[in-house]
Amino acid sequence: GPMPSSAASSTGCSRGSRRGSAPQSVEAAGTERGAGTGSSALGPPEPSANRTVAAAPGPGAGDVPMPMSNYAFFVKYTYSNECALLAYNFHELVTKLGIFEQFAYRHDHRLISVTLAYIFYRYQVHHCDMALDLAVTLVYLEDVKAPGQPELQEHGKDAFNLICYLAFLAHAFNADRTIRLSDWYKEIGWRSFRSCQQLNGYVFFLFSQVRRFRLRVSETRVKRYIQKLCSVPSQIHGE
Numbered sequence: 001g002p003m004p005s006s007a008a009s010s011t012g013c014s015r016g017s018r019r020g021s022a023p024q025s026v027e028a029a030g031t032e033r034g035a036g037t038g039s040s041a042l043g044p045p046e047p048s049a050n051r052t053v054a055a056a057p058g059p060g061a062g063d064v065p066m067p068m069s070n071y072a073f074f075v076k077y078t079y080s081n082e083c084a085l086l087a088y089n090f091h092e093l094v095t096k097l098g099i100f101e102q103f104a105y106r107h108d109h110r111l112i113s114v115t116l117a118y119i120f121y122r123y124q125v126h127h128c129d130m131a132l133d134l135a136v137t138l139v140y141l142e143d144v145k146a147p148g149q150p151e152l153q154e155h156g157k158d159a160f161n162l163i164c165y166l167a168f169l170a171h172a173f174n175a176d177r178t179i180r181l182s183d184w185y186k187e188i189g190w191r192s193f194r195s196c197q198q199l200n201g202y203v204f205f206l207f208s209q210v211r212r213f214r215l216r217v218s219e220t221r222v223k224r225y226i227q228k229l230c231s232v233p234s235q236i237h238g239e
Helices: 005-011 024-028 070-077 081-096 110-122 127-145 159-174 181-187 196-210 219-230
Strands: none
Touching: 070 081, 070 110, 081 110, 081 127, 081 219, 110 127, 110 159, 110 181, 127 159, 127 219, 159 181, 159 196, 181 196
């Protein structure tokens, strides 16, 4: 089910996409940085127990001095400036929602947003479409935090899986050509699930218990998040 066409017309992406998409500010944020466009150079970031900055794609990633500002982190560990901006804003918004106070992730929380940016980039999701998928994901996460929501069972308490596979559901709802769950499993799912079938069970749990079989959400809420995701924060201009 694509978003109503009015969402697309109001957000100003000139691709003629079938989906609501990102306004021009994300277009203006930059272009491909060429940090390994061949798939062999790509890989999702690996969480590391010993370092706050995980080994990520690209040469010399482990040499980064800490501390590093959040925005610089996303510029370093994503493949285009649009991805960096979206991942940075997504991380800030997820943190602001209080997701990490309720759901645990023992590695650097920023890796979750970097991972999503990697997957969307790897499977050639245009950044306008990525903005829509992340906006819908944020609405889903906002609903998870809403009062009166049932407590998630133990296996639902992992922030990485909760965020990544709500993003899968958002992407599946929005996209004409969806990144297959088997590809999500191949890229990241194998770390937490024994098989793609087990991952499928978790995704069905999110769809049935957390979303109660409803993937469509208010267009107004989605538009609000698209604007937040695509705005260039004032404090990063000087970094």
